[in-house]
Every structure is written in C-alpha cells, then in structure tokens.
Amino acid sequence: MPETFTIHYFATASQYTSxxxxxxxxxxxxxxxxxxxxxxxxxxxxxxxSTCGVSLNGEYVDAEEDGEVVIQAGGEVAVIPPVSSG
Known part of the structure; x- marks a missing residue:
C-alpha cells in the first residue's frame, strides 16, 4: 500500500476540488x-x-518559510480559507 497523507479542503478549496x-x-x-x-x-x-492558510498536523505553516518541512505518511494537512470578521 502506498504511503500517503490526508489533505482536507474547506469552503472555496472544497468547492474548487469538489x-x-x-x-x-x-x-x-x-x-x-x-x-x-x-x-x-x-x-x-x-x-x-494564494489566499488560504495551511496547517500541518494542527499547526499553521507557511508554504514558503517552512518549505523544507516534509509532510510524512499519515500526516494531516488542511487548506483553510481566510476568515472574515466583523
């Protein structure tokens, strides 16, 4: 069985990927x-x-600053759209 990680999509990301x-x-x-x-x-x-945040195993990460971080098998990534307040 190939090694994989899980990615979760929310809001616009979920709509885009279906x-x-x-x-x-x-x-x-x-x-x-x-x-x-x-x-x-x-x-x-x-x-x-370009407007979404990304979390890896429950912690926010920056795809550029933390680019050397490796998503391991069994990891969980979430694509989180911007949250508006008001």
Whole structure:
C-alpha cells in the first residue's frame, strides 16, 4: 500500500476540488504541495490557495518559510480559507 497523507479542503478549496478530503503521496515537501495541487486542479493556486492558510498536523505553516518541512505518511494537512470578521 502506498504511503500517503490526508489533505482536507474547506469552503472555496472544497468547492474548487469538489472534494472535502483526499489522500496524496507521501513524503512530500511542503514547498511542493501547491505545485502538486496545481497539477491536479489547474488554476487552484492563483484562484484559491494564494489566499488560504495551511496547517500541518494542527499547526499553521507557511508554504514558503517552512518549505523544507516534509509532510510524512499519515500526516494531516488542511487548506483553510481566510476568515472574515466583523
């Protein structure tokens, strides 16, 4: 069985992918995540991911600053849209 991690999509990300959750191959560097998703869902980076936050195993991460972090098999990633207040 291939090693995978789980990615959860919320709000606009879920609408764009037509999925709430899927499994992706692991290990994967955090810096490669958006490229992987762009290949699967063309246009998702500029239309959705550019404004979303990302968490890895419950902790917010920055795809650029934390790009060397490796998403391991069994990990959980969430794509979280901006939260408005008011």
């Amino acid at each position: 999925k709430n959750t899927e499994s992706l191959p692991a290990p994967l560097k955090l810096s490669a995540l958006f490229g992987e998703l762009e290949q699967r869902y063309p246009g998702i980076v500029p239309k959705v991911l």
